[in-house]
Amino acid sequence: MSILWSLQLRRDAASVPFARRLLLGAMETAGVDPDVCYDLSVALSEACANAVEHGGAGGGPAAAYQVTAYLDGERCRIEVSDSGPGFAVDALCRCAAEPGSDAENGRGLMLIRKLADHVRVDNLPGAGGAVVSFDKLLKWRENAPLTAAV
Template identity: 65%
Template sequence: MSSLWWSLRLRREASSVPLARKLLLESMESARVDPEIAYELSLALSEACANAVEHGEADDPGAYRVSAYLDGDRCRIEVADSGPGFARGARGCSRAEPSRSQVAWDAEHGRGLFLIESLADHVRFRNRPGSGGAVVSFDKVLRPGGGTLLPAS
């Protein structure tokens, strides 16, 4: 099987989220990924990007990074920002590490990370070492709608 990889450095603006989502959907379509799975991953990506836009460093309009890897029957996505990261103990970060039991069904905020967990097979939330910021990584097994994924080279 062949593989596909891309990485974007996007401005921390709401208008950047649809760009990342569109690139992922087009990549999945060219790889002949089942449209339902492609939609689920694009929704998870949108949530991760929206979190990066919202929680990035307030006084830094800067950027965030989105990477996607389609390799064989798996897709891995990573979104990294420059914000305060996830809280660990009493570090005083503005964003707590998600927990399914902490999110109310009618909450106005905080459901994005829960949604990512629900749509992906494996999710990892961590802080970037050194420079700060949060990293959300998730992957999913791709089940083709018909035929193989990414034609062999």
């Protein structure tokens, strides 16, 4: 068994805890180790907060962002995308390095890199937007419902 869900959320601060609770509920119900649940929920919160803050201006489609999560027997993969201006080229290069102590931005991406196994930050082709995707190997509680069917 695997779990896949996708949401389109308004770029509003209230959407961040909603996405986090949905992910936590799915992982806890499936039997994912609590430490892994916590790490991924914090990483998702950071990615969603970035989309809310930087993901576009005005109303219409630019007022939304998307979250997709996929859990299978070994891994959880999460993707957060928006329709904003995307990352500046120099910002994409800086995403690989830790921000300096006086940096005003970049700590959320640094935290995601610390909590997840693989992180990718990129701009979407065409109309624009940014995507932050990350995954993490899963650990399971004993007798976890999801792994019993894998």
